[in-house]
Amino acid sequence: MKRRIICNEDFCIGCRLCEVYCNVKHSKSGDILLAYKYEKEKEPSRMAFEQKEHVCGSIVCMNCKDPLCIKACSMGAIKIEDGTVIIDNERCVGCWMCVMVCPFGAIKRGDEKAFKCDHCHGEEVPICVLNCPNKALVYEAD
Amino acid sequence: MSSVIPEFIVDKNEDRCIKCKVCVRQCSEEVFKYFEDFDLIRIYNDKCVGCHRCEMMCPTDALTITKNNALYKDNFHWSSYTINSIKKQAETGGMTLTGSGNDKAYVSYWDRMLLDASQVTNPPIDPLREPMELRTYLGKKPGRILLKEENGEMSLETKLSPQIKLETPIMFSAMSYGSISLNACESLASAASRLGTFYNTGEGGLHKKLYKYGKNTIGQVASGRFGVDTDYLAACAAIEIKIGQGAKPGIGGHLPGEKVTVEISETRMIPSGTDAISPAPHHDIYSIEDLKQLISLIKEATNYEKPVFVKIAAVHNSAAIASGIVRAGADVIVIDGFRGGTGAAPSVIRDNTGIPIEVALAVIDQRLRDESIRNEVSIVAAGGIRSSADAVKAMALGADAVYIATAALIAMGCTLCQKCYKGKCNWGLTTQDPVLTRRLNPEIGSEKLTNLVNSWNLEIKEILGSMGINAIEALRGNRLRLRGVGLTELESKILGIEHAGM
Numbered sequence: 001m002k003r004r005i006i007c008n009e010d011f012c013i014g015c016r017l018c019e020v021y022c023n024v025k026h027s028k029s030g031d032i033l034l035a036y037k038y039e040k041e042k043e044p045s046r047m048a049f050e051q052k053e054h055v056c057g058s059i060v061c062m063n064c065k066d067p068l069c070i071k072a073c074s075m076g077a078i079k080i081e082d083g084t085v086i087i088d089n090e091r092c093v094g095c096w097m098c099v100m101v102c103p104f105g106a107i108k109r110g111d112e113k114a115f116k117c118d119h120c121h122g123e124e125v126p127i128c129v130l131n132c133p134n135k136a137l138v139y140e141a142d
Numbered sequence: 143m144s145s146v147i148p149e150f151i152v153d154k155n156e157d158r159c160i161k162c163k164v165c166v167r168q169c170s171e172e173v174f175k176y177f178e179d180f181d182l183i184r185i186y187n188d189k190c191v192g193c194h195r196c197e198m199m200c201p202t203d204a205l206t207i208t209k210n211n212a213l214y215k216d217n218f219h220w221s222s223y224t225i226n227s228i229k230k231q232a233e234t235g236g237m238t239l240t241g242s243g244n245d246k247a248y249v250s251y252w253d254r255m256l257l258d259a260s261q262v263t264n265p266p267i268d269p270l271r272e273p274m275e276l277r278t279y280l281g282k283k284p285g286r287i288l289l290k291e292e293n294g295e296m297s298l299e300t301k302l303s304p305q306i307k308l309e310t311p312i313m314f315s316a317m318s319y320g321s322i323s324l325n326a327c328e329s330l331a332s333a334a335s336r337l338g339t340f341y342n343t344g345e346g347g348l349h350k351k352l353y354k355y356g357k358n359t360i361g362q363v364a365s366g367r368f369g370v371d372t373d374y375l376a377a378c379a380a381i382e383i384k385i386g387q388g389a390k391p392g393i394g395g396h397l398p399g400e401k402v403t404v405e406i407s408e409t410r411m412i413p414s415g416t417d418a419i420s421p422a423p424h425h426d427i428y429s430i431e432d433l434k435q436l437i438s439l440i441k442e443a444t445n446y447e448k449p450v451f452v453k454i455a456a457v458h459n460s461a462a463i464a465s466g467i468v469r470a471g472a473d474v475i476v477i478d479g480f481r482g483g484t485g486a487a488p489s490v491i492r493d494n495t496g497i498p499i500e501v502a503l504a505v506i507d508q509r510l511r512d513e514s515i516r517n518e519v520s521i522v523a524a525g526g527i528r529s530s531a532d533a534v535k536a537m538a539l540g541a542d543a544v545y546i547a548t549a550a551l552i553a554m555g556c557t558l559c560q561k562c563y564k565g566k567c568n569w570g571l572t573t574q575d576p577v578l579t580r581r582l583n584p585e586i587g588s589e590k591l592t593n594l595v596n597s598w599n600l601e602i603k604e605i606l607g608s609m610g611i612n613a614i615e616a617l618r619g620n621r622l623r624l625r626g627v628g629l630t631e632l633e634s635k636i637l638g639i640e641h642a643g644m
Contacts, residue, residue, distance in 0.1 A: 011583040013168075013570075020162045020201055032202055036160035054576040133199065134583045 002063060002083045003119055004140045005126055009057035011136040018058050018128035018137060019045035025120055025127040046117040047128060048105045058128070058137065060117035061085055061106040069098035069107060083141075089113050145229050147222075148187040151208050152196070158204035159183070165196040165205060170566040170578055193559040195568035227489070237490070241562025241572065243389055243483040243526055243548055246493050250481075251500035251633075252532045256642060258623040260610035267612055269603035275613040276599055280380075280520040280542055281305035281449040281473045303473060304449045306380050308543055309338030310599050311614050312533060314591070315478075315524050315547035316362050316384065316453070318346025320397045320406050320418065321485035321562070322551075323579040326571050329554055329587025331355035336592050342382060342545070343369070345395065345420055347409040353377050360451065363440065365394060366420035368410040372443065380474070381440050382451035383433070385424070388482025388499070388525035390491045391455035395420035401565055401574050434470035441471070449473035456480060456502030456525065457495075461509035467519075468510060474520045476545065477502050481526025483548045485572055486563030499525045500539065504637045507540025507619055516619075530601035539637070540619040553594040554587045 020032070022045045027035030035042075047058040063085050070078045070085070077091035078098060087098070092113040099107045099114055107116045120126040129139040152173060166174040166183060173189045174196070176182070190207065197205045213222040227238050260266040267274070282303035290299040314330045321344060328351065334341040335358040342360040343352075347369015352359070361378030363370050375381060386392065397406075397418035407414035427433050437450050452467045453476035454460065464475050479499020484492065503523045510516040523536040524545035533544045552558065555569035562572035570581030602614065611617050625642040626634045634641050 011580050013581045014577075015164050015167055015199060016162070017164060017199070017201060020160070020164070032160065033158065036162075036202075054580070134581060135586055136583070 002065070002140075002142055004062055005060050005117070005119070005129060006138050006140060007057040007059060008136050008138060009055055011134045012057045013134050013136070014049075014051055014056040015133065016047075016049055016058075017131055017133060019047045019049060021127045021131045022046050022117075043110070043115070044108060046108065046115065048108070059104050059106055060128070061102075062104055063119075068101040068103065072097040072101040084119050085116070086118065087114055087116060144188065145233065146188075146226050147213055148190065148210055149213065149226070150190040150192045151187050151210050152185045152190050153206045153208060154183065154185060155204045155206075158202045160202055160204075162201060164199050164201065168195050168199050168568065170568050170573075170575070191559045191561045191564075192557075193561070193568045194557050237488045239486055239563045240489040240492055240560050241484060241486055241564075242556075242558055242560045243481045244492050244496075245558075245560070248480075248498070250526075251498055251629075251637065252528070252535055254626055254628050254633075255500075255535050255637075255639065256625050256627055257531070257534065257538070257605060257609065258625065259608040264610045266610050267607040269600075269607040272607075272612065274603040274606055275615070276310050276602060278308050278311050278542060278615055279305040280308065280522070282519060283517040285517060304447055306340065306449055307338075308340065310595055311537060311541075311543040311602075312337075312595050312598060313339050313360070313522070313543055313545050314341035314550050315482075315545035316342035316344040316360075316382070317485075317547055317551075318344025318362075318368075318397075319349055319409055320344075320346045320401060320574070321395075322571055323573060323582060324349055324351070324405070325579055325582040325584045326551075326554060326587065327352060328584040329582065329591060330550065331358065332584060332588040333591035333595070334358040336588065337595050339595070340379065343378070345369070345384065346406070347411065348374050348377055349405065349409045362453075363436075364420055365422070365424045366418060368412065368418060368420070371411065375440070375444050375448075378448070380449045380451060381444065382453055382474075382476065383424075383436060383440070383472075384453045385427070385433075386453070386455035386457070386478070387484060388455045388478030388480055388496055389484035390487035391457050391480075391496050392422055393487060393491050394422040396486070398565075403574055406574065430466035430470050433467065437471045451476055451522070453478060453524075455482075456497045456499050458497060460497070460502045461505040464506040465509055465513055465515070468515050472519060474522060474542075475506070476522040476524055477506060478545075479503075479523070479525030482524055483551070484562075499523055499536070501636055503536060503539045503541055504621075504639075508638055511619075530598035530605070533598065534602055534605050534617070535624060537614060537617050538620050538624050539639075540621075542618060549594065550591055553590045554582060 024032045024035045026043050049058045075091045077088045094112045125139050129137045166176045171189045175184045214225050284300050288299040289296050319327045330341040331352050335355050340360050343362050345362050345364035345368050356377035357379050359378045360380045360382050362382045362384050364384040399415045399417045404414050451474040452472040456477050456479045480496030520542040522543050523541035527544045527546050536544050565573050567573040570578045621639050624639045626639050627642050
């Protein structure tokens with residue numbers, strides 16, 4: 001089993017709604033207005049958006065077959081579960097080695113722990129893909 | 143300082159705005175600007191064209207675009223539109239330009255015609271239970287058919303003229319690559335191929351990516367002759383000579399040099415960065431005899447295998463012109479009514495030139511019948527077909543098929559803001575800016591177009607069923623199934639239909 005969210009940069013329109021919905025999905029309330037306007041604790045988005053001139057795209061964890069982050073993690077905090085690369089918050093000590101080695105820049109620094117896309121806790125289709133207005137984000141699960 | 147009052151007001155509800163800045167990123171007119179130091183999204187109403195992109199993209203419905211109701215004091219004669227036009231012209235000294243079709247309150251005869259239905263003596267048909275045929279063929283039909291018998295098998299002795307087969311009587315009208323984006327062209331081409339119908343290249347040539355849709359392509363040859371070569375003629379299923387366009391009869395086209403990108407220049411076969419000017423007339427056509435020469439030339443070049451269309455704008459003496467076009471050897475006549483759209487035209491032409499398609503269609507069909515040459519040609523009606531009902535009424539008035547373009551653009555996202563000529567279309571349709579063209583994913587565009595035509599197909603079948611007809615060809619020119627409401631005696635006579643109650 002391998003799960004990947006792929007961005008077709010030919011059709012990414014740079015609206016960054018994927019980030020908005022990612023934030024909402026990982027908020028406490030799960031409601032867009034509450035999450036943005038009232039919740040105090042806010043997690044940054046798990047999408048890595050990049051833009052140069054007219055070309056842009058959002059990159060998230062590709063769930064590599066042989067992930068460099070697993071090799072780099074000295075705490076053994078990263079593992080593959082059902083095709084998804086997962087960071088164990090209990091074990092992570094925030095050394096940021098995984099952040100350094102990820103070739104996609106898909107792992108981000110939180111306040112103390114590293115975090116990354118979790119494919120919406122194994123939901124059938126991740127929220128960013130569902131809400132991409134131009135179908136630039138495509139979900140592949142095989 | 144501009145003396146023009148903003149046409150629209152962009153209202154942002156601060157209680158709902160989450161400062162995600164989608165509006166800032168999406169508006170190509172730069173109505174929104176984010177000031178980081180103040181964490182403020184500043185709105186410039188004067189730049190808003192009313193396309194509603196921001197409103198639709200805003201994830202919290204915080205934006206509302208409203209018409210500026212305070213736009214000058216009410217005046218029946220001097221409307222706000224008129225006052226703003228005068229002010230703009232006084233400022234610039236230029237013609238005011240516009241896009242899409244005539245939006246003025248002229249009568250729409252589609253809305254003054256009602257369809258018949260069967261009751262008791264002529265039972266209706268249930269299209270869900272019985273077969274309904276929407277298939278039709280465009281091209282010259284023989285006056286009589288001779289059969290021959292060989293070894294007990296019957297075959298056709300009469301040689302048929304080239305025909306194109308339509309699985310639905312709805313085609314996509316001419317929009318060039320240049321006036322619309324390649325993604326929009328690809329959406330149309332792919333939808334036409336999925337639907338078994340045709341789209342038209344406009345005068346933009348055929349991009350190499352679109353050659354694979356050749357058998358669903360009508361290639362246009364217009365006054366600029368852009369993109370026409372033997373490969374182009376060979377790839378397309380039919381060739382259309384464009385004489386005029388409903389939105390701007392008697393006016394040529396002008397694609398400014400800055401829009402002529404490398405790909406467009408290759409497709410149109412002109413140097414990149416140069417203006418692509420389609421002259422108002424074909425400089426080699428000044429008479430029906432000249433037109434006949436071009437038709438013959440194209441037929442010769444395509445080995446007499448492809449029907450040749452001639453497209454004219456609906457104007458005062460359309461019927462006589464149409465008769466001439468048939469005699470010049472065209473296989474299909476396309477009539478484009480005054481509601482037809484355009485990428486750019488002087489407002490004064492778009493709003494004041496041409497005649498309604500309903501009238502032109504009725505008089506052309508009648509004239510060709512009176513002259514016993516109606517079978518020599520198929521008629522395609524274009525220009526402002528809004529729904530399946532309009533299409534059915536057009537066919538009852540005498541059309542073989544209809545062209546839709548504005549409806550197709552709306553299906554792909556267009557909101558008729560009429561700013562096509564600015565080249566900054568927020569929906570990625572009438573633009574060549576790479577930031578904007580990517581906003582139309584051809585996969586989505588094609589699916590929406592296919593859905594639109596499929597739903598019209600279902601509706602047409604329902605309408606035919608209610609009339610007790612099981613094939614679209616049986617409705618063609620059947621004006622007895624139409625009745626007028628609120629028409630004068632003269633209007634009814636011209637349209638060739640009885641008034642309701644008769």
